[in-house]
Amino acid sequence: MKTTVNHRSLGGIMRPYRVANVLRENETTHTLLFDGRLPEAQPGQFVMAWLPEIGEKPFSIHANIPLALTICDVGPVSNAMVNLQVHDRLWLRGPLGNGFELKGSKHLLVGGGYGAAPLSFLAEEALRQEGEVVACLGAKTKADLILVDRLTSLGCELRVATEDGSEGSQGLVTEVAQEAIDAFQPDCLYACGPTGMLLALADFCQQRGLPAQLSFEALMRCGVGLCGSCELPEELCQRLGLPGGWLVCHDGPVAMIG
Amino acid sequence: MEASLAADFLGIQMKNPLVVASGILGTSASVMERCAREGAGAVTSKSAGPEPRTGHANPVTLAWNGGVINAIGLTNPGCREEVPLLRETHRRLRALGLPLFASLFAPSVEAFGEVARVIAEAEPDLIEVNISCPNVGSEFGTPFSATAKSAAEVTAVVRKAVKLPISIKLAPNVPEIGRIAQAVVSEGADAVTAINTVPAMLIDAYAGKPVLKNANGGLSGAAIKPVALKAVWEIAQMVSVPIIGTGGISCGLDAAEMIMAGATLVGVGSAVALEGPAVFSRINRELEAFMTQEGYPDLASMRGKALPQK
Numbered sequence: 001m002k003t004t005v006n007h008r009s010l011g012g013i014m015r016p017y018r019v020a021n022v023l024r025e026n027e028t029t030h031t032l033l034f035d036g037r038l039p040e041a042q043p044g045q046f047v048m049a050w051l052p053e054i055g056e057k058p059f060s061i062h063a064n065i066p067l068a069l070t071i072c073d074v075g076p077v078s079n080a081m082v083n084l085q086v087h088d089r090l091w092l093r094g095p096l097g098n099g100f101e102l103k104g105s106k107h108l109l110v111g112g113g114y115g116a117a118p119l120s121f122l123a124e125e126a127l128r129q130e131g132e133v134v135a136c137l138g139a140k141t142k143a144d145l146i147l148v149d150r151l152t153s154l155g156c157e158l159r160v161a162t163e164d165g166s167e168g169s170q171g172l173v174t175e176v177a178q179e180a181i182d183a184f185q186p187d188c189l190y191a192c193g194p195t196g197m198l199l200a201l202a203d204f205c206q207q208r209g210l211p212a213q214l215s216f217e218a219l220m221r222c223g224v225g226l227c228g229s230c231e232l233p234e235e236l237c238q239r240l241g242l243p244g245g246w247l248v249c250h251d252g253p254v255a256m257i258g
Numbered sequence: 259m260e261a262s263l264a265a266d267f268l269g270i271q272m273k274n275p276l277v278v279a280s281g282i283l284g285t286s287a288s289v290m291e292r293c294a295r296e297g298a299g300a301v302t303s304k305s306a307g308p309e310p311r312t313g314h315a316n317p318v319t320l321a322w323n324g325g326v327i328n329a330i331g332l333t334n335p336g337c338r339e340e341v342p343l344l345r346e347t348h349r350r351l352r353a354l355g356l357p358l359f360a361s362l363f364a365p366s367v368e369a370f371g372e373v374a375r376v377i378a379e380a381e382p383d384l385i386e387v388n389i390s391c392p393n394v395g396s397e398f399g400t401p402f403s404a405t406a407k408s409a410a411e412v413t414a415v416v417r418k419a420v421k422l423p424i425s426i427k428l429a430p431n432v433p434e435i436g437r438i439a440q441a442v443v444s445e446g447a448d449a450v451t452a453i454n455t456v457p458a459m460l461i462d463a464y465a466g467k468p469v470l471k472n473a474n475g476g477l478s479g480a481a482i483k484p485v486a487l488k489a490v491w492e493i494a495q496m497v498s499v500p501i502i503g504t505g506g507i508s509c510g511l512d513a514a515e516m517i518m519a520g521a522t523l524v525g526v527g528s529a530v531a532l533e534g535p536a537v538f539s540r541i542n543r544e545l546e547a548f549m550t551q552e553g554y555p556d557l558a559s560m561r562g563k564a565l566p567q568k
Contacts, residue, residue: 014462055317
């Protein structure tokens with residue numbers, strides 16, 4: 001197991017963008033489309049988004065041509081961002097961190113809850129390279145799912161799980177993903193979502209000898225590897241075979257496993 | 259013959275002169291161990307104070323064109339929680355042959371003594387006394403580094419509180435940093451660290467607002483290297499204790515220049531943002547290549563070369 005450092009960027013100063021369109025994903029989650037793009041963004045990288053006098057938060061990149069961010073309302077800062085209207089401004093620095101690297105031609109994408117946000121960018125890139133994409137999405141209920149239509153319209157084969165069974169099979173997305181591994185025999189698994197989901201997938205992939213690329217979420221402050229806030233706990237590093245002191249913003253957010 | 263990077267700092271033998279500056283990745287044993295494995299010669303922990311602090315809200319850091327600006331706001335778990343963290347870090351660094359420098363701050367002269375006593379329980383190789391954080395003025399008032407008198411008062415209290423070697427970290431934005439260095443050395447400082455970040459601010463023209471949530475912060479990185487060199491050059495002419503020269507060091511030549519200004523050790527901070535902790539091994543390689551090429555057998559032969567000849 002190893003980590004790679006690619007697509008390094010300091011993100012530079014804040015750049016203002018204007019909202020060009022707002023897509024409603026569900027009750028609490030909107031995708032904002034902007035009037036421009038980031039320089040050389042890769043799927044899985046992130047930006048720090050700032051609203052003056054309100055705050056700054058990290059978001060994965062939903063798409064880059066044009067730039068889009070999927071924002072879920074989980075606190076005061078994201079609440080202000082999710083309610084932005086067309087023509088409003090949002091300031092971004094990025095792209096930051098290391099994203100996904102497509103391996104082979106058969107790609108299995110797994111997203112949990114709003115963690116699925118970076119997967120449509122990855123799916124788009126994989127399909128552009130004429131790869132085959134199966135995507136597994138999971139959420140608590142049908143109302144919490146995001147990106148179902150987007151991934152379907154891109155041409156991905158979709159498998160859905162909800163904990164209450166209101167859409168797709170009843171259960172966890174990890175169960176659907178395990179079935180997909182057996183049926184689809186992918187070259188690599190790419191996942192984004194809650195830590196518990198990522199660890200379950202890591203265990204499963206390690207047993208099968210399947211390479212996995214897992215995107216972690218963390219409390220992020222500086223975003224450029226200085227402050228130490230986003231260090232992955234040491235016991236998680238050990239379990240995943242990552243070196244100690246692994247920083248989600250600098251070494252990740254995507255960890256290469258296997 | 260290849261040049262030697264070995265450094266002797268207050269009798270502590272180090273593999274090389276590079277120190278992880280305080281406030282940079284000094285938050286856990288695992289991340290400090292990583293800096294050690296990636297080539298640092300010593301590691302400074304993030305400043306700990308009397309009580310836990312969450313620090314300022316985001317944005318706290320920006321990689322500005324000429325460097326980095328930050329107002330993290332002294333995030334720390336409080337000195338009592340810090341002690342086990344320092345003990346574990348010290349254990350790991352010792353196994354790798356590296357010393358641990360423990361940074362601390364406090365809101366009052368008396369509190370510096372109390373925090374130093376607590377931190378000393380972890381027996382770090384050096385206590386670095388941060389009297390110069392520029393980001394907490396609204397809470398703590400003028401930094402103690404502002405005058406020779408207040409800097410000396412803090413030094414005297416810490417000196418009385420602990421037997422361990424102490425270094426006082428000075429601010430650059432003073433009229434005569436050499437006099438302040440003299441004052442802290444006369445009160446028993448074993449070393450001086452210079453400089454802390456330079457008080458600064460970024461305003462976004464489109465927003466019409468300061469970018470940092472705290473409005474002002476500390477500037478570091480390439481922009482402040484000349485400021486740091488001048489400070490160290492002045493201090494080296496006023497005191498004979500070793501200096502940890504810090505500010506804008508990002509390559510081997512920068513480190514050589516800092517040593518030529520009179521520094522014994524060289525702090526590295528913002529450069530970590532560009533390439534991660536791997537920056538330490540690169541700077542060491544470049545410094546060694548420069549010294550070999552220019553015929554400096556060791557750090558001592560280069561130290562103070564840029565100072566006026568007496």
